[in-house]
Amino acid sequence: MNAALLSLFAPLAGGLLLVLWRPARAGLALGVALVSLLAAAAALHQVADGTRQWLEVGGWAPPLAIRLQLTPLSALLLLFTAGLHLLVAVYAARRPHAIGGADFWPLACLLHAALAALWLSADLFNLYVTLELLGLAAVALVALAGEKAQRPALDYLLLSLAGSLAYLLGVAILYGRYGVLDLFLLGEQATADAPTRLALLLMTLGLMLKGALWPLHLWLPAAHSSAPAAVSALLSALVVKGPLYILWLLWTRLAPTELAVQAGPLLAGAGALALLAGGWAALRTPLLKSLVAYSTVAQLGYALLALGLAMHWQEPRLEAALWLFVVAHGLAKVSMFLAAGELQHTLGGKRVVTLKGASQTLPVTMFTFVTAGVSLIGLPPSGGFLAKWLLLQPLLERPQHWGWALAVVLGTLMSAAYVFRVVAHGFDRARPQPPQVRPDRFGQWLTLLPALLVFGLALIGERMLPWLEGVSR
């Protein structure tokens, strides 16, 4: 547990130090992310065999105080968060255009700390506080982009607060009903009565709003596409996963089974529609970053579909698919947003059509975009493919589930279409850009790294899939 605490402590203390200490911020932030990464790796090593560790904060027993839990899944998410933060920090230190302002460094560190606190928490009210931290850090990061981002940032703030309030109201109702706030104690006591239903409904709606799950996703495209490139990468890859994690905790750990079985199809249906609606919007939008942002909406649909069906059928394989989606999407989306930022910065246009000839002027970046896109589509042998394979297996086993499989296939076709829309422009040699653009070599290859890691997931897939199925139980 101490390793996990170090992984949380490092970014929190680092964030404070970065507020105070102005010079050489990038180096300090890199060091913080590295320490956090190593600590998270140690934490994962401790619990890799499926054990679960508890920490009673302050030494008080659970109903009175807060418990933190370290499960293999939360250790994996800690590692994932720290790794992506390190990567984005390296990129941001190299490419100052991608961060918007010097306040990026403390804010990114605090965002990292908020996520780490969220993965470790096992207390409903504490989760609310981490959600608030996460939301405020994300809004401040969006606002870094300057005047044009103020409107989306304000919308994001207001909707995020509305989501938090709905969640908090749900927490208050549960507290009124059961008198405890600890997630697992609640899980033992919960019965399917009217207050519990109402609380779960409110919390689910609030979390869906905060996590931009369809149909409450309308703030996401504007906020994610107007933020600086490094911020968009963090927001899409990590921030929206926080509420998703809480949603998963709620429905698999707290909610009575009969309620979860009832609510599953609703969430799965929202996920299926997210696939189609997000994909369609990504196909139609004229702007490059907006396309990538809508693709986040669509990809979150897979996760929601997996969650809903896992609840409905009580199927652990689907929970493993959910977390594999989260990891694969996070890695691919970091690459894609950084590549989009690089393309936009070098070619000087926001629209998809300005990419004409990009395969000649920025071959590596274009390659990155395509590699990440291949994982988003789910072509083998990427991590996206593994996740989709895991999702499809239980769907194909029985003919009455084929409708869901059809939605997944349609979503895949849509994502292929929007990725190829960008690729087609990139390889269009009709009007090549003037060749005097000077791409930054290191930055380009760095953006490729997470996309390659997604493909690396396939190499360890054989061992990872059974492990994931085990740990998400």
Add this chain to the structure above:
Amino acid sequence: MAEGLFDLVLAGLLLMLAGGALYGRSLYTSILLFVTFGLVLALVWARLGAVDLALAEAAIGAGLTGALLFAALARQGRAPEGEFDLACRRRGLAAAAVLLPVLWLMLSSLAPLAERDSPLPELALAALPHSGVEHPVTAVLLNYRAWDTLLELAVLLLALLGARQLGSGRLDTARPWPQLRAWNAHLAPLLVLVGGFLLWRGSSAPGGAFQAGALLAAGVVSLRLAHLLPPLRWSFWPLRLLVLLGLALFLAVAAAGAWLGQGWLSYPAGWAKPLILAIEVAATLSIAASLSLLVVGERREPAP
């Protein structure tokens, strides 16, 4: 009977003030009504027996939020009045259409909850002798659930960092009124005294860091408006240190506990009271600095 009547009047007044704040003719009157709303709400909390909440509501909900709203109004240009009214009415109808059914739903399913008792208050009282303080609310905030409070301080810091990103809007204060300057000379020491009292009292009775910090911030704001203080600049590092002090000390105690002692945020035996007090003092200063920076801080930094 008389008490029931008083409560009824309070509740009615609260609703009327809320309506007035939402549908006020100008933003200025709306803010005034909102501040009054906060004060009446503080009375309501006091009637419900939640004195801590009443203090917090009066200091933060009414006082500081009001000051923040006025500061925002002063920083903003003139809003187009006519359009505002129309949009406001339509939005109000939409909100009513959503909220009334929700309210109905909630009331019907929440009514039975009023009779239920939580085991937590008894547990909190039973553990009180080991918590280092005598007031249960302070024990919950700084001992049992100290991790929440630590993160809340980070929330305040993030709010400050976030507000900084919006930049530009300048707060031009008029030449201070001579009377304001004269009064401030007496008011400021008094506020420090009351703030310190609230802080100290927090260990045994309602009060604590947030309320005391808000009072201190009110003193700083009024001194700044009277031009008795220099502009508060973010680039001045001791000020940033002050903002971070509470969170940093809290975090240091937590980490020291995990490294050397029994665990994350566990106070060693016998040290609970002094540590809690030290954290509360640091947090009060930080809260005061953050809140005053939010209201009267200079947004624009001089070019380096």
